[in-house]
Amino acid sequence: xxxxxxxPRHEVxxxxxxxxxxxxxxxxxxxxxxxxxxxxRGLELLIYFNNxxxxxxxxxxxxxxxxxxxxxxxxxxxxxxxxxxxxxxYFCASSSPTGPHYEQYFGPGTRxxxx
Amino acid sequence: xxxxxxxxxxxxxxxxxxxxxxxxxTSGFNGLFWxxxxxxxxxTFLSYNVLDGLEEKGRFSSFLSRSKGYSYLLLKELQxxxxxxxxxxxxxxxxKLIFGTGTRLQVFP
Numbered sequence: 001x002x003x004x005x006x007x008p009r010h011e012v013x014x015x016x017x018x019x020x021x022x023x024x025x026x027x028x029x030x031x032x033x034x035x036x037x038x039x040x041r042g043l044e045l046l047i048y049f050n051n052x053x054x055x056x057x058x059x060x061x062x063x064x065x066x067x068x069x070x071x072x073x074x075x076x077x078x079x080x081x082x083x084x085x086x087x088x089x090y091f092c093a094s095s096s097p098t099g100p101h102y103e104q105y106f107g108p109g110t111r112x113x114x115x
Numbered sequence: 116x117x118x119x120x121x122x123x124x125x126x127x128x129x130x131x132x133x134x135x136x137x138x139x140x141t142s143g144f145n146g147l148f149w150x151x152x153x154x155x156x157x158x159t160f161l162s163y164n165v166l167d168g169l170e171e172k173g174r175f176s177s178f179l180s181r182s183k184g185y186s187y188l189l190l191k192e193l194q195x196x197x198x199x200x201x202x203x204x205x206x207x208x209x210x211k212l213i214f215g216t217g218t219r220l221q222v223f224p
Contacts, residue, residue, distance in 0.1 A: 033211070
């Protein structure tokens with residue numbers, strides 16, 4: 001299995017630009033999670049989906065952030081407009097109820113820098 | 116509310132034993148996870164506890180006391196490659212994980 005795939009791995013953009021992060025979960029996994037990690041705040045859950053439906057978006061910072069999951073194999077996290085304080089590593093993770101502990105598998109992350 | 120506390124940094128010597136503690140306050144507890152994260156990489160699953168007691172997996176063991184809201188990760192026979200951050204995370208009934216800020220462990224020769 002290829003694991004969770006994220007793209008791009010690195011993104012550098014200017015303040016005010018739109019940023020789209022992409023994620024392909026592990027095949028067969030029905031949960032997908034988006035996290036943001038910074039030195040100050042650690043790993044924070046932004047939103048998660050179950051069977052492509054958003055379940056909890058209470059961690060989304062503000063209206064500038066949006067996430068979609070049009071099908072079981074693809075999800076996007078969009079920031080528009082981006083701001084310097086959005087600079088962080090964004091992780092996507094997926095999990096399956098068939099796993100022994102329902103543990104989450106993380107993708108390699110997208111390192112976002114907003115200048 | 117939810118609160119997870121773990122030490123920010125720890126150091127240890129190669130071959131030694133180290134214990135990383137985690138205390139939590141949360142509602143709807145449905146398991147506690149430990150993840151390892153090397154610098155610049157993604158977190159990877161280490162262990163899971165949902166019942167009180169000790170779970171052993173090779174050099175790593177994890178303990179849980181639900182009544183005390185307490186867990187620890189025990190690493191034996193430390194190796195240089197164990198230098199990493201260790202994240203404690205609590206799962207809620209709603210399936211989402213709440214992570215602590217992590218403990219950065221440095222292993223010295």
